Amino acid sequence: MTQNLDAISPDIPSDYESLKARISTLSDSMPKRLLQCARYALANPDRIALGTTAEIASAAGVQPSTLVRFAQTLGFDGFSQMQQIFQGQLVGRNSEYTERLTKIRESGTNTPGGILGNFVERSKQSLDDLLRQVDTVALERSIEALSAAENIHLLGLRRAYPVVSYLHYTLGKMGVRTNLLEYTGGILEERVQFINENDALFVATFSPYSPEVVEFASKAFGRGVSVISLTDSVLSPIARVSSTVLEVNEAEHGAFRSLSTTMCLATSIAVAVGDARKWTSLS
Template identity: 45%
Template sequence: MDAVSAPASIEELLDRIMEVSDGLPKRLRQCADYVVANPDRIAVSTVAEMAEAAGVQPSAFMRFCQVLGFSGFSQMQRLFRDSYIPAWPDYSTRLEKLRQSGAGSPSALLAEFVEAGRLSLETLTRTIDPRTLDVAVKALSEASMVHIVGLRRAFSVASYLAYGFEKMNVPTMLHDHVGKLDSHHAIRAGDAVIAITFAPYSAETVALAEAGARAGASVVAITDSLASPLRPVTPLLLTVQEADFGDFRLLSATLSLAVALVVAVGTANRERQNGI
């Protein structure tokens, strides 16, 4: 294989893996499959740990890095360390951090969270790719049914999207996994899936997105990083980076994005129905 330059971003790296993976030998393909499925592990693992998890020798994993254009594992790891999102502490730890910071009165807390929300919204305007957003809106507006999944912290966003689309007369199904019911068989070709998940990522949400892609549905992902496990599922990746205060993350930017999607898709549907 001819020498290639090292990818300059996580997005370029994942794109390159997808381009070359079909032609890789078995052991290097194992490395590719593991990296795509577990990008969050690269920033915090040694090459020996990555190799063991992928079921190969460290030398094979090093060769895989070189095939991608890196001098070795360390160079590839630097891409992920810059955007690494560690596991968030439990709520008791977060409350203790707030106490130690001297957050003070409820009104002071409110001011801090408002400021964090403002920062999140400003970041959103810089990070959302308008072309990706346009394609996502087109896919959702042309879908026979929009399936929505977002669990845990993302559930409020998923619920709002389902509510908003229903008010806009957009056929919608909310997959809430109540009773651990799996409704992925309801997804058909011509449908669309909105999958929402943030670190630590929901395996159920990723699984539904993958099922939607296999069924021939368009998949729109709302997530927080290009290293998200939704990245290999769809090119329609809308990344939202929420600011936090005291390790409590807001949803200001994510909900603003959700409102924009509801209005844009509802407007596109209405225009198509009226022949505009």
């Protein structure tokens, strides 16, 4: 729902999550340049945390004054106050990974062999869960949509990027036309216009979910494109803008998660699509 910027609560976001929520609430009402700032900030939180106003404005393609106005729109006195939230997120994230490593050390399995053994065991658990819990109807629908598509567009950022990159490689080896979408130059949004109803969009995103991926999928879905999403929960924000949702969960070791089960599912999808395309071309 579109909201009036002046009607938003003046409370200042106190952490990165509340900041993201504020941006999400205001995004529909933001002028073009402020929305450009918002997208850049969410896609490059480390640069916002560490850069100068001039450096960030140049990279985002806006004027420094626009960055200040963006911060004030979110309830801050100025850019520096907003930047502190991004800096806190950066420090917190580093501390979070330190805590994860501490958990592994405290478990007494911090030798290389112990770490490997635990990840193998967790991966076995996740693979068994996938086999028991996979939604075979959703899987078959996904294969049908991807097999019938003229072009398969692939999108995943951060932890999900290796998944779509692997699909791009494997499907390409089988002669399936794919397009790997990347967030470069801040022009991801514009690429949605090149996806039509005869194509399919495959997206992957996991908690805390990439807002850029959700937004892109939403626009494609609104254009009538078949959107197949690979995510870790049917309650994921990507589920609302997907034709079909495939759910996969990775068991953790010391709060770290591998991609073994996710890659297994992705490989199965690629092989099934390649096989379906082969038989379709022969019939």
